[in-house]
Structure formats: structure tokens, C-alpha cells
Amino acid sequence: MSADKRADPQSRSSPADAAGHASGHDSAIDASVLAEYRNMGTDGADDFVTELIDVYLAESAACVTTLTDAAARRDAPGLRRAAHSLKGSSSAVGARTLAGVCETLEALAAIPTFEGMPALLTAIADELARVRAALQAERS
């Protein structure tokens, strides 16, 4: 049976792995997640997807600010909460790679350790930029 690394949190144990994964060439969002919302048998499903994307764009930006501030203060509980939050909302729009990097950061903050944190924050910022571009394309 072939295992998919994204399905196994153990395979993402090092920050370097997570950063490497984030800069890979797989698409930033799983388009089938948004397609599934569009496919719901309700009126205004397209409007809903547009609203979901807009809310995500605003919420993710706020989360990254919180993450950066918490890292600067070496506030592990704050980092963990913000990473958890970004992981959840990213999953909801199909941004699986970003959700995976957030999960790694959340796990490190739970230990807590700050080792590898700058690289992870950079990976999150880079991946979020890819996600934002992909969502903007879905929106238009």
C-alpha cells in the first residue's frame, strides 16, 4: 500500500522537511475542496466560495501577523494557537501544504522549542503567498 507523506505527521518531523515540502511544485490548493462547495445543491454556492476566499485572505493575514509577533516575544502558547488556527482555516480552503507546515510549527511550539522557527515562518509566508495567488485565481 502506498503511503502519502501528507497523511503522516511523523514524516514531517523536521522543520527543514516542512520548508522543503512547502517550496515544492505541487499546487498550492486542492481545487476539489472549493469545487465541492460549489457543487453543493444550494443557491448562491459561487457567492459563498467568493466570500469564503475573502474571509480566508483577511484571516490568514491576521494569523501571520500574530505568528510573527508571538515568535518575536518567544510566546510558545501564542504561536501554537495561531498556527493551529491557520492550519484549520487553510485546510477548509484546500491549502493542504500550508496546513501541513502550520501543523509542524504547532508541534514545535507545543514542546516548546524555537529551533528552526525562522525557517518555518519563512516557509509559511512563502506558501501563503502561493495560496493567496491560487485563491485569487479561483475567485475571478
Add this chain to the structure above:
Amino acid sequence: MKKVLTIDDSKVIRLAIAQHLRPFTCQVLEATDGQEGVNIAKRDRPDLILLDVSMPVMDGRQALALLRADAATQSIPVIMLTGESSEDLVLDIARLGVQGYIVKPFAPQRFEQAVAKVLGPPDAGLRRREAEIVLVVDDSERLVEQARTLLGPSRKVVTALSGAAAISLYVDSRPAVIVIDLAMPDMDGFATLAAIKSRGGADGYFIALTVRGDQAAREQALAAGFASVVEKPFQGSALADAVAARPAGHSAGPVTIVDDCPIVTMPAVGGETFEQFKPQEIVRSLAEDGHDRLILDLTQHRQLHADVGTAIVSLLGGATGMGLRVAIVASSPEVVAGLKALPEASAVTCVDSVTAARQQLG
């Protein structure tokens, strides 16, 4: 109207939940942390609370303890939402006395099932539809892309630029509708139709593409077994209308035999097809027909729903009893991970295409 309270610090998640709740025609109340949620619960007495575990100010566990300690809220059903699926956490949640839990990101079917246990079944007319797979075969790249756009995001469109490519794509994607250009070089539309029909597509829903005004081709197509004919260049919604004209009950059935190897397609949960899916009967009938192997196709599934897991276990049990070897085809990482966690399925070969499954079974 019933009331559902969603307590989650992420607006994205609250929005997604509200959308998933629409088939239940209920009033949705929202709170951004446990404390606010407890206050709203006391004031509005919702019929169901969807409670996130991890939140700032007051987390889900603390909120649940307060809800259970107050006579006004202690009997309100609560379903916990969690970003983690670790066994410890699940047991922890179970001990808190909740009606259920949903791991985020949640599969729509799992969400619907958990909520329906408390609120009753959703309005059938508002239920989500499974994405319909449409295979479009034409030697013009421009035309297949045009068809993709015309058929819209609610359908999953797969495309092939030749009859030969269409045949392997048909076997791997098992589309509900097959749209074929009649005039293609090498293998024309009629030959492609015949080849797909002989490879398990006998009951497929086929639409022919012809050039404008070719009345002879139209009649020949309908006689050959195409359900309808659409003219090129496409006019307005003609293509989408022809695809939408497929009768709702049209189904090729769960079993197709391709080159003497049965492929069993697991239907989506929640529909009539799933209710009529009888794994034991399917296996018995295949064994009686002399088959010694089968491919179980799970490619339509993005998550391993509990009911699908049960059907898989039943099918595998039957296959073992009847001496049939099984290979599973799954493309979603969630399904592959779910299968690994099923003791009955962990030893079964799992690959990502029907072609690979056939090689495995020999």
C-alpha cells in the same frame, strides 16, 4: 425553526459550517470563543452546539464543562470539532459526554451524518450532489478545453484527444457521461463507442459531437447507441443541456467487467446507489460466474466514510470466503490512510490506478 450554535474562533470555519448546515434549514448562531458560546447557549437554548476544541479565551473542554454544569444547557446535544484525530484526544472527547465528534477538515458526508443524528435528515432537495464525471473525446485541443469551460465547475471533466486515449481514461475514471466526436483520425467516434462499450461501458451514457447540419451522421449516431447528438461549434448551453439530460437514475451499476476482470465501484455515501450496494451479494455472484479476482474502485471517494469502511470490510470478508483476490484503487491520501487503519484492509494491495491494480492481480 431549529437553532444550531457554532463555536469556533475561525470565521472561515464558521462560514464553511454554515454552508454545510444549509440543507438542514436551521437558524445558525455563532460564537468566537467558549465563553461567548456558553452565554449564547444559556440565552438562546440551541438544538445543537458544534464546539471547537482549541480556542483562545476559553477552550472547548472548559466550555463543555460549563454547559454540562448548568441546568439550562446540560441536555443540549454537543458535537465537538477537532483539528486532531489522535486516539487519546478522541477518547478524551468521548469521556466528556458529547453526541459525536468531527475531525477537521471534515468530509461533507461525515458532517451531514453526525448532524443528522441530532437534527434529523436534511432536506433532500438541498443535499449536496456528487461531482459528475464527464469524459470529452475530440482531436481538437481547443474544443475539449471549450467543453470543459461550458460544462462548468460543478462537473469533473476529463479529456482525451484520441479514441485510444479515451479507452484507458474510461477504464480509470469511469465517467457518468462520455462525449465523443464522430470524426476523429485513426479511430473515429463509432469505433471509440464500440471499444468503450466492449470494455465495461455497455450501459454508459454517450453523446456524439458532429459538425453543423450533418443529418446523416446524426441519424447514424443515434442508431449506433448514442443517447443524443450535439453540433459543433457549440451553441449556448447545448452541450451542458445534453449532459444534464442524462436520466437521474441512470447508472452503469457497481460492477463492470473489463478484459475478464471485474471492477467494483464503491458508490458515494448517502445516495440510493449506496443503499442498494450489497457487497456480499456482489462477491457471491462474481464467484459463481467463475471470477477469482476483483478490483475495488474507491477513486470517487475523497475520505473514508465509516459506512464505506463497513462496506469494504464486508466485501473483503466475502471475497476471502469465496477465494477471490482483491486489489483496491484509491487516489485520495485520506482514503489510503484510512485503509491502512482498517485491520481487515491493511494487507490488501492498494494502488492509484485500475491499470496498476490489474498488473498486481495478474
